[in-house]
Amino acid sequence: MRILLIMTGSIAAYKSLDFIRRARERGHVVTPILTKGAQEFITPLSAASLAEQPAYTELFSLKDETEMGHIRLARETDVILVAPASADFMASMVQGRAQDLAGAVLLAADKPVFVAPAMNVKMWESAANQRNLAQLKADGVRVISPAAGEMACGEIGTGRMAEVQEILAAVESVHVQESLRGKHALITAGPTHEPIDPVRYIANQSSGLQGYALAEAFALAGANVTLISGPTTLKTPFGVTRVDVKTAVEMMDATEKNLPADIGIFTAAVADWRVENAGAQKFKKRENGEPPVLRLVENPDILKTIAAHKNRPTLVVGFAAETEYLEAYARAKMQRKSCDWMVATDVSGGKSFGTATTSVLLLQGDAPAQPLLDVEKTAVAKQLVALAAQHFSSSGNVTAFPSSNLSKRKKA
Template identity: 50%
Template sequence: MLAGKRILLIIGGGIAAYKCLELIRLLRGQGAQVTPVMTRAAEEFVTPLSVSALAGEEVHRDLFDLTKEAEMGHIQLSRVADLVLVAPATADLMAKMAGGLANDLASTLLMATDTPVMIAPAMNVRMWEHPATQRNLKALQGDGVRVIGPNSGDMACGEHGPGRMSEPLEIVEALRAALAARPLAGKRVLVTSGPTHEPIDPVRYIANRSSGAQGTAIANALRDLGAEVVFVTGPADAARPLGVQVVEVESAREMREAVLGALPVDAGVFAAAVADWRVASASDSKIKKVNGALPVLEFAENPDILAEVSQMGDGRPGLVVGFAAETDDVQAHATAKRKRKGCDWIVANDVSPETGIMGGSENAVLLISEEAVEEWPRMGKAEVAKKLAERIAEALSAG
């Protein structure tokens, strides 16, 4: 999605500027052209020579360079890009952008551009939390500026908290999503993923074999189509999707609370393998063996999140997609589940051990609606996710 795209990269003056070297390498590796602009402060952290060598283009630094103005004025430079990225976006640069100041090349380009702008803030935690920075952030978001990060963690100054610039790979993913075809732009979609862990005692739990890989792939595909994605995940093995809101939970009851808290949404994709039962009274301490006697576990039914959301009145998503993992009579069981739960679609698959689907990298599904049953060929989970996301976009577009 970045092949042939031109990124105008404005590097601000912060210690995180060193990450831009890896960012440029990743962008060029995906076929993007990178035109670098450096502030004077940025040159204190990385050299123009290093940036230029990786970008394959000369670094632009001076506003009043008559030779460059004759070849490409700053107005044109700001408009030939597909997207303007500011990384790191320091507190000073954010303040200039929010206040409309234009006293150097970077700030002038940002004032003159008519292309989308994304910033990756990076600064000391106290600077990030300062009311002025938060006011500027809200102003920039109100102007349509996209924001990625910052992340939390240890600072170069020795403090800890939010303020670390997003990692280069995270920024690349955000750029891909911003520049992709966006039929789901303006839509908010909820995705649940992974297993749930239902505690028996502090060290044991009931779970299933779900890896969360299909849910992560679905969240990525929806994000790439422009959706704002809320990703509610149990303790899955799969990596979390980038560029989405991630909510980590453990149990089915925690997942239910997170799902209800994420509403309203335009669509809900319930890919999580939620445990049907839990231990009614989990022990507060580890259960010990006592003379060979077996512990007696009394079970209780977990909340049915899919049915609750599907059958709610006000606040029900316009499209509710459930999943059915079956080991026999897949179509019959999944069709009955769709009717019983009240969801619009069921994505059904055969997870018998011999299929290798549960925890594997491929999937073969049936898409079951009230009108039809579609059989999709076995393919990678990313391909399944992309096809499902496109179907969701078509359905929401059709109302």
């Protein structure tokens, strides 16, 4: 989940640094914004370092506003959290003020907004603050109530910011469009590593980004997601069950073990071959200078095996990375492997590997290809969620997405 975290001028700001750490441990991406007040308590550098994202502070920034940064920040998130929310900042929210970056972002927001107030007990109880709170609630802002107890100022009462775990739980419970609630999505991602000997392996350039984006999007749509992941450095998206594998044989095994599924999406770049005579010990350089000869043997074809499996998922979606004849090759692969849909990725010139953006053609049986060119991988993921939701809700209505394979199987 993407969380836009607005930190304001309260002594509790240090707790929000901890929030960033905890949220990231759970696979969320946190983008911090610090108001002027917040910067009296913590630095943008601390927030940025913990978030491993830039921390934003300025509305009138030449760099960020050339691309209308405040609108972009408001759009490119799943939820906005104001924590700590100072009394002053809540008052400006009530007035709809856009005098700084945080205010402008909130006015432009079309996502759920949470506030976690933190202030002295008398400030909390004050008539003005209570009026503001009531107005914020009426405006649809979700208030994560402060706790009672001893405060930084030494007084006792309500006003202490809610604990980090409580704030996380509230944000995570944000109502998602649960169009795929109860469906099991089985997704493979990343490369495989095929050992040459205990310290060397054959790999490929897959980063896993597309598969992880899909896992996150399907989980957000309410699906139970099992992500069979080859070696990557990516964090497990929130709510996703991840099974780590290294080789194609392990990936095949884990994928079969995790059937049945309603939808299987096969984004992993599975090595076609493994080394049959991989060394049990590290290969040593030879005196005569002759390199070892590696014999390759074909790996199991995961997509083909699962598409023909007795527990075949209702929808089988393959990915094809092609450098030329994108549509023709991908259509041929869709036929050959008996999958319902195919996402043809243009990897000419090394495009799409490890980058956040991609260009794909979505193929659904015989229907004309849907191009998604130069889009974020998250956009491809969202589109597949939308198509899957439409497919399952229309319970086999194949007119919207004609697919010869699909219609054959539905009749069977």
